[in-house]
Amino acid sequence: MGHGWEGVVLKLFRGKDFEFTVTGAEQVTDHYRRVHLTDGGMLAATGVHPTMWVRLWFDDAGKPHQRAYTLVDPDPAAGTFSMEFALHDGRASEWARNAKPGDRIDATLQGTGFTVPDPLPPRLFVIGDPASLPAVNSLLDAMPEVPATIWFETQHESDAELPLRAGADHHELRRVPRQDGGAALVAEVKAALPGLLGDDRSDAFVWIACDTATTRTLTAYLRKELGLPKDRVSALGYWRPESPKTR
Numbered sequence: 001m002g003h004g005w006e007g008v009v010l011k012l013f014r015g016k017d018f019e020f021t022v023t024g025a026e027q028v029t030d031h032y033r034r035v036h037l038t039d040g041g042m043l044a045a046t047g048v049h050p051t052m053w054v055r056l057w058f059d060d061a062g063k064p065h066q067r068a069y070t071l072v073d074p075d076p077a078a079g080t081f082s083m084e085f086a087l088h089d090g091r092a093s094e095w096a097r098n099a100k101p102g103d104r105i106d107a108t109l110q111g112t113g114f115t116v117p118d119p120l121p122p123r124l125f126v127i128g129d130p131a132s133l134p135a136v137n138s139l140l141d142a143m144p145e146v147p148a149t150i151w152f153e154t155q156h157e158s159d160a161e162l163p164l165r166a167g168a169d170h171h172e173l174r175r176v177p178r179q180d181g182g183a184a185l186v187a188e189v190k191a192a193l194p195g196l197l198g199d200d201r202s203d204a205f206v207w208i209a210c211d212t213a214t215t216r217t218l219t220a221y222l223r224k225e226l227g228l229p230k231d232r233v234s235a236l237g238y239w240r241p242e243s244p245k246t247r
Contacts, residue, residue, distance in 0.1 A: 212237030
């Protein structure tokens with residue numbers, strides 16, 4: 001299967017193509033599935049960084065369809081990693097539900113990039129949801145000693161069983177049920193964050209990966225109302241309510 005015009009554009013931006021092979025899969029919750037893969041030589045060629053993601057290509061009635069997913073526990077020496085899927089209606093979730101050992105899938109690496117702040121921030125603020133859970137975990141793993149407050153938006157009762165790596169004593173986890181298209185999460189963050197940041201906000205670091213509208217709203221709030229410098233905010237919309245996707 002070709003990758004259509006999107007594939008052409010990614011090539012122009014120096015996207016690198018690889019083929020992954022499924023080695024197994026497990027159902028984490030009724031709405032969440034983990035798929036294990038070999039990397040087709042990607043990690044040896046590109047290296048690994050926190051929150052690293054790739055674009056997977058799916059066949060949608062004969063047309064190429066791509067969505068982006070974060071690598072879970074990448075192992076460059078073994079050439080393996082996993083991917084986690086917040087399940088919903090859609091071609092990507094259908095593929096994840098049916099993935100079995102030996103299945104192959106095309107992937108393109110282009111656009112990913114994240115550098116851990118240097119020096120490390122005295123405190124980390126993370127705002128995410130099941131779609132960005134792999135990236136949240138990767139971020140926490142990359143800064144294991146940094147105290148962190150995590151707002152985690154949930155949609156299902158089973159989201160309480162998701163493998164969120166926020167169990168350390170210096171991690172504070174605040175679960176927020178999704179309401180009004182993310183408005184409840186925005187309100188929770190706006191109510192608490194100013195007090196947590198304190199008066200000196202120059203060294204704060206906030207990482208956001210929610211639905212596109214929520215991410216945009218919170219980013220504007222941090223930059224315009226709280227005055228955080230651009231390099232102290234990392235934000236990326238991971239999905240749209242009418243067309244969900246994960247990274």
